[in-house]
Amino acid sequence: MANYEAVANQFIEFYYNTFDTNRQGLISLYRGTSLLTFESAQTQGDKDIIEKLVSLPFQKVIHKVVTQDAQPMSNGGIVVLVTGGLMVDDSPAPLAYSQIFVLQPDGGSYYVAHDTFKLTYPLV
Amino acid sequence: MTGRSSLPANLGRRTGVTGGVQKRRASAKFDREGDFDMGGQPPTGPKARPISGAKPTRATRSNTVPNQKLDSGPAKGIRPVRNTARPPPGVGKGPRQPTGGFIEMKVSGWKNLPKVNDIETIIFLEKKLKEKLRKPRAVGENILFQLPLIKVPTALEWDNVAFAGGNLRIQPVNELPVSIQAAIKPQMDRSEQAQQTAVLLKNVLISRYIPDAKMLDLSALATHPQLQGSGFFSQESTRAKMFPALMKVADEQFTNRAEKREQVVSVNLANNTLPDITMVVSLSTTFPELKNLSLENNNISTFKQLEAWRFKFRKLEQLILTGNPITQLPNYREEVRKWWKTLVMLDNVVYPEPPPASKDAKGAGPGPFPQTPLSIKPTGMVDDPEHTNNFLSTFFPSFDSDRKGCVQTFYNESSLFSISVNVSAPRLPGDSKHSIQKWDAYIPKSRNMVRLRNPTAIKDRCAKNPANILKLWDTLPRTLHDVTDPSKWAYDSRNVPMGDMIGMQMTVHGEYEEPENIAREGVASKRSFSRTFMVVPNGADGYLIRRDILIVRAYGGTHAWSPEAQAQPQAAGPAQQVPDNNPKQQLIAQLMAQTSLTQKYAEMCMEQTGWDISKALQAFNEVRNSGSLPPDALAQPLVS
16 A cells, blocks of 8 residues: 555545435445444444435535545554535535544455544534 | 444355455446556455355254263363353364365466466466365366356356456356356345344354353354354454354344343353454453453463453453463463452452452542533444543643653654644634634644645655654644533544554544633634544553544534534524524534434424424434334435
């Protein structure tokens, strides 16, 4: 895993593109052991995670990634911390969020072992 | 714990015998562009072999066998342990290979590859198929060999596998029998297979549970006839996954912790050739209040190999490590007692002095950090509240008051730290007091890879080892984190394996002040931050931070996670007139995100509960559990 930064960049781009256009398509990024913490809700396993993501109550969503930082882990994994804004349906004000991914290598590709999402918007 | 429905997917994945190194599928997203293959390997479900190898007729065998042999070993072991139910000798020693005839296969495409011959091709295939090829021989363009019928579907998945610059075709010589054709196309439904595996594991548990002794006898699992047939022990990788799966099934047999405590008092893990506890580590989460544990006759040789259980099993009274090299270590008995202070007996020898009366009496406790943050605000899962609290409440004050001491205490030579700044995060409006947007001190170190494209800078701004981390910290403003006010914090903490230890993977959201700014500008500037830590235990009471990523942004308050944020005074007025960025809308959005309620129902729910998100969630749960939630209250899953 020579260039974890590139993997992180490509992953983030692919992840949010897929999220914003076809949430169902994210299933290939998770495994049965993957854990999602979405706000205070816990979900494990690719099928359940996708069910959760797909059932989020908005039709249209656009992620705007503002910052992203990544570090390699000693086991070959990558931890990525992202902050940005979430434009939901036709709401003009983005909801600020932080999201942490732990990516693990799996036979030449990577999957999401942990995914922790938190809204961090201020009261306005 | 997560929902039960996750089990089938989990098991299905794990039992895939050849799942680890599957040939890439056509669905890979980035393959054509280059090296990135993020979506390229949809994992496969279990293959037919393990399931069909298990003989369902054995499901109740162990329950009914009258001539259970008593453990014939020397008279040691906690009492219940002796009553070991063993499979009859000879069972399970048979060949793993399922019967059912052989199919003649042919491999082509190797002959004109410049660098390889038939032997190398055969070796390659045997490695891929995890199967010794039967009667392999080169005939013209082809290598012919025989394959057990049941392995054919797996083998055909490797058709067209890349090899030495070419692709190998793997095909049957003759048309396949109808039975096997069916197995190739529509592979058995994954969830169905997973269910079968779950049933299998449940049967194993039932057969190994000794109600009188309240003991789960998981000794010598490899010889359990059903597990043997399942293929779990056919290779190390699947073996490693069997135990967590078994624990998961065990977990499902109980509805709460009290039930577990009542019904499983002892667990026997003797004779499992365990080199450490990695494979069985989840026992401590499934049965945290275990009183008796036997690891007799395994291969544990150091304390490090037990590390993951060090802070677990807080009610353990008896432990058996007899027959492990660790018992030869100097001060072995004293050390074990230090790790599990409640122990009364080790290796069937009673400790002379009783355990300390109350563990609560010990130590100063986790400091001023909130003991039960989860009850105060909705955050995610905290696997180990005690250590999470302990870490957070010692780390941040240390970071604030003495960064040099902090870096020496919490970081080592391979620790990494980086910081980035989100200068465009929404700030708290109307907060002129703290609304300071000067980032001069942070920008030169900000490792925001969205903006930063220079590889050297990206590399340089990730500080490795205490000296470099301190150097970076020295350029940052001093900070003051208020660990006494739980409302300012939200965090998740998961226990995850990190190398040979169990570590905590933590995400913290909060705020801090920059006290130096008071002198300069007359106000205490505030920042909001999110920070992710990978932490492992370090010595007796310490923590080592392996990875530390910090993101700082404008002060945005704590309303995103604060349940007190709701009650806005001017609550009157129809919702339509409220602008979108109104706090009510935020609360509605939050409730919608957490419950999948539609906007209409989320709003109704908020109104009825006085715009209190925690009350709203409670009300939602009550209504849902009572089954009276209107069908149109939940947003339909988006069909795409």
